[in-house]
Amino acid sequence: MDATLAPDIILKLSNIESYYGPIMAIRGISLEVPRGRIVTLLGANGAGKTTVLKTISGILDPQKGSIEFMGKPIQRMEADRIVRLGLSHVPEGREVFPFLSVRENLMMGAYPRSDRDGVAEDLERVYGYFPRLKERINQPAGQLSGGEQQMLAIGRALMNRPTLLLLDEPSLGLSPILVKEIFTIIRRVNEEQGMSILLVEQNARVALETAHYGYVLEIGRVVMNDSCDRLMHSQDIQEFYLGAKEAGARGERRWKKKKTWR
Amino acid sequence: MLDFVQQLVSGVALGCVYGLIALGFVLVYKATEVVNFAQGDLMMLGGFFAFTFIGMMGLNYWIGFAGAVAAMALFGMLAERIVVRPILGYPQFSIIMATIGLGYFLRSVAGMIWGTDDFKIETPFSQGVLRIGSLVLAHDKLSVIAATVILCALLWLFFNKTTLGTAMRASSENMLAAYYMGIPVKRVVSIVWAISAAVATCAGVLLAPITFIHSNVGLVLGLKAFPAAVLGGFGSIPGAVVGGVLIGVIESMAGFYLAEGWKDVAPYLVLLAVLLLKPEGLFGLHARKKV
Numbered sequence: 001m002d003a004t005l006a007p008d009i010i011l012k013l014s015n016i017e018s019y020y021g022p023i024m025a026i027r028g029i030s031l032e033v034p035r036g037r038i039v040t041l042l043g044a045n046g047a048g049k050t051t052v053l054k055t056i057s058g059i060l061d062p063q064k065g066s067i068e069f070m071g072k073p074i075q076r077m078e079a080d081r082i083v084r085l086g087l088s089h090v091p092e093g094r095e096v097f098p099f100l101s102v103r104e105n106l107m108m109g110a111y112p113r114s115d116r117d118g119v120a121e122d123l124e125r126v127y128g129y130f131p132r133l134k135e136r137i138n139q140p141a142g143q144l145s146g147g148e149q150q151m152l153a154i155g156r157a158l159m160n161r162p163t164l165l166l167l168d169e170p171s172l173g174l175s176p177i178l179v180k181e182i183f184t185i186i187r188r189v190n191e192e193q194g195m196s197i198l199l200v201e202q203n204a205r206v207a208l209e210t211a212h213y214g215y216v217l218e219i220g221r222v223v224m225n226d227s228c229d230r231l232m233h234s235q236d237i238q239e240f241y242l243g244a245k246e247a248g249a250r251g252e253r254r255w256k257k258k259k260t261w262r
Numbered sequence: 263m264l265d266f267v268q269q270l271v272s273g274v275a276l277g278c279v280y281g282l283i284a285l286g287f288v289l290v291y292k293a294t295e296v297v298n299f300a301q302g303d304l305m306m307l308g309g310f311f312a313f314t315f316i317g318m319m320g321l322n323y324w325i326g327f328a329g330a331v332a333a334m335a336l337f338g339m340l341a342e343r344i345v346v347r348p349i350l351g352y353p354q355f356s357i358i359m360a361t362i363g364l365g366y367f368l369r370s371v372a373g374m375i376w377g378t379d380d381f382k383i384e385t386p387f388s389q390g391v392l393r394i395g396s397l398v399l400a401h402d403k404l405s406v407i408a409a410t411v412i413l414c415a416l417l418w419l420f421f422n423k424t425t426l427g428t429a430m431r432a433s434s435e436n437m438l439a440a441y442y443m444g445i446p447v448k449r450v451v452s453i454v455w456a457i458s459a460a461v462a463t464c465a466g467v468l469l470a471p472i473t474f475i476h477s478n479v480g481l482v483l484g485l486k487a488f489p490a491a492v493l494g495g496f497g498s499i500p501g502a503v504v505g506g507v508l509i510g511v512i513e514s515m516a517g518f519y520l521a522e523g524w525k526d527v528a529p530y531l532v533l534l535a536v537l538l539l540k541p542e543g544l545f546g547l548h549a550r551k552k553v
Contacts, residue, residue, distance in 0.1 A: 059441060083444025095439040097432045108432045111425065112444040160444065 010035045010164055010196050011056070011087075016065035016075075018048075018055045025051040027220035028065070033164065033198050038190050040199040040207040040228070042241055043217035049200040050092055052217070053166045056198070057089040058082040070163065084112045088162035092169045092200075094153040098142030102133055105141050105152055109159030119159070126155040129185050147178040154182070158189065164196045165189070171203045179203065183210050204241035208232045216241075264397055269518045270511060275403035275472065277510020278410035282465035283487035284494065284502035285417075286458035292434040292497050293454040296346060296357050300365035301462060302484020304341075307368055308334040308463025309475040313381050323386055327467050331460045338459025339452045346455075347448070365480070373477040380474035388471050402471035409468050413461065414503055421499070430454060486513075489533045495543025504544065508532070 011033040018026040026048045033039045041049045054060040056067055058079035067075040074082050083089075088109075097105050106126060110119045127134040130151040136144060141152055150170055157165060167186065171179040183206055189195050201207035208214060208228045216224040216237070224236070231237050286301045298304075311333050315326030345364050349356050390401035421427040433440040433450050440447050466475065473479065490509045494501025509529040516528035536544065 057442065059438070078446075079441040080444045080446045083442070088444075089442050091439065091442055095436055095442065097435045097439060099435055100428065100432055104428050104432075107425065108429060108440075108443045108445065111429055156443070 008035050009033070010070055011198065012068040013052070013056070014066045014068075016052070016055055016067065017063045018051050018060050019063055020051070020060075025220055026055065026062075029217070029220070029222055030065075031215050031222065031225070033196050034213075035196055036190070036194045037213060038186070038197040038199055038211040040201055040211035040214045041217055042201065042204050042207060042214055042231075042237075045202075046219070047217040048220040049217055050168055051220075053089060053168050053198070053200055057087060057166060059089075080112075083160060083162075086160070086163035087166070088157040088160045088164075089166040090153050090157045090168060090170065092172065094146075094149045096141040096144075096149050096152050096156070099140050101138050102141055102144070102152060103137045105156050106133075106159050109156035112160060118161070122159055122161055126158055129158075129188065130155055147174050147182075150174060150178075150182060151185075154185070162195065164198065167197060167199045167201075169200060169202060171201060171206060179206060186210060204237070208237075208242075265518065267397060268399070269514050271399055271407075272403055273511035273514030274507055275406040275510070276514060277490075277507035278406050278503070279465050279469045279472070279506070280483065280487045280490045280509050281503035281506025282410060282413065282461055282468075283483060284491035284506045285414075285499060286462045286465075287488065287491040288494075288497060288499055288502040289454055289458040289461070291491075292499075293430060293451055294346070294350065294434075295354075296350075297354075297361070298346075298458070299358060299361040299484070300341070300368060300480075301458070302480035302482075302487060303365040303368040303372075304334065304338065304459045304480070305462040305466040305469075305483065306475065306477065306480030307337065307372060307466075308459070309383070309466030309470055309479065310372055310376050310381075311463070312467045312470070313376070313383050313475055316383055317381065323384070330467060331463045334463040335456040335460040338455040338457075341459070342452055342455035347451075365484075369477050369481065376477065378477055380476045381470075382474055383467065383470035385471050406468045406472065409464065410503070413464055414500075417457075417461075417499070426450075426453070486529065489529060493533050493536055493543060495546025498543070498545035501543060501545030 009032045013029055013031050015028045015030055016026055017024065017028055029052060041052060043049050051060065055062050058074065058077055061076045065075065066073055069082070069085060069087055072085065074085065097108065100108065106123060110122065113119055132148055133151055133155055136148065141149060144152060154167070154170065170182050170186065174182065186197065187210055190197055199207060199211055208231055211228050214225065214228050214231045215222050224231070226234070283301055283305055286304065287298060290296055290298045308330055312326055312330035315321045315329050316323055321329070341364060345360050346357060349360055385402065387401040387405040392399045392401060392404060421431060429440070429445045430450055430453070432443070433445055433447050437447055486509060487506065490505035491502050492505070493508060494503070494505030512529050512532050513525055517525035520528065
């Protein structure tokens, strides 16, 4: 992406380094999310995907580097102020409020907002995306199934009407049908509201089908980035993330093939 | 029978005071997982503030009451900011020790300022009695019960019907998720401390006509209120009040019907029995907390 397109870049990370105690979890990551686009971060367990999201949303502070959200530096800002700027984070593992009702959970998503009419409108919109939540409006969120909790977590973040949505592993622990359902909604949110989305996903296939642009992370570094179409056709991605098998010289699966970026 | 009703009423009245202090324990614990052992001393300080306003400065009872509550709400915020927040996230023992230290500090300072005598606050309820047939109930006891009911209703409305109250419950259920929602968790915690100090002050002022205010009253009553909170299931707001009332009634009944000495032991015996049968307390949510 060209730097001259700067006004259209909604989020820009430059050389971010984050630590968990003494352990360096991100080793200098730079990435960009253009307005209205879905960008995905791919990578194995421990690649640092979740850490990147936590660093963006202010739960972790980066040691080095800068994060710009809509032209404003937000590194080391308090998490609740970042949310108020229009950046919402759907955390890994859903993290709903178990004893609050579905409705109260959704209203907490709108906590920073004071426009009652807009909030009521967005509540209806979320019920439109997830009709199942409407059926359980007064139930404590802890009683919902995993899939419903994921819907609630996403709906709750949408209640902030964010400019940028960070989604961490929305497919975690869900059945294939639910995964499909949730990703359909993610695409709809992006298309209908023009919401920019930064998506972290282990399920590379569905992530590449959903997103426009992808970054591949390995042990805290970006090793590859390209449009999702091209990533999908890259040999390395096919073999290491999509599970395509290539027959070796002796007709066996070759496990130790070198990746091109090593 | 008359004796029984009268003992019941004074037990409930005393129990309401325990319940209000226990409520303070529970509010702070729910919000921050910190057990504030200075809760009783906050009550004591609130009582002294009210005594200063009403007894020494001669203000109207209600104005003095409101002034003491407001001053203590501020003091609660300050205590959280200065004593607790810097060590939040460190081992529980450090925080517990800090609150115990805060309690000692408050007791000594109160002793230095107001001396070690007993003080009494004149209230509009000090004299009157309510007669129903041959039953005689003192206004001061009834006022404690009425005030507790009103206070609990207000707190219930606040926590269930307002956005800020819901945000407090949300932060206490999942602090990290509350950050993700843009809830200013630190400010919320400050407000929780303010509320808990304000509730403690109400307890202190209401208590004043029944017991006297002295610098150690917080320690004595705190030691009764703590089991009340445990009995109700630490972390449950209705549990704290019910636990307090239970302890108050048991104490009052034991004092009247049983031999000398049972009065102080009986509440703890009941507490032990309840904990053996229901370790999470009467209204405990602990076993179900992580979903």
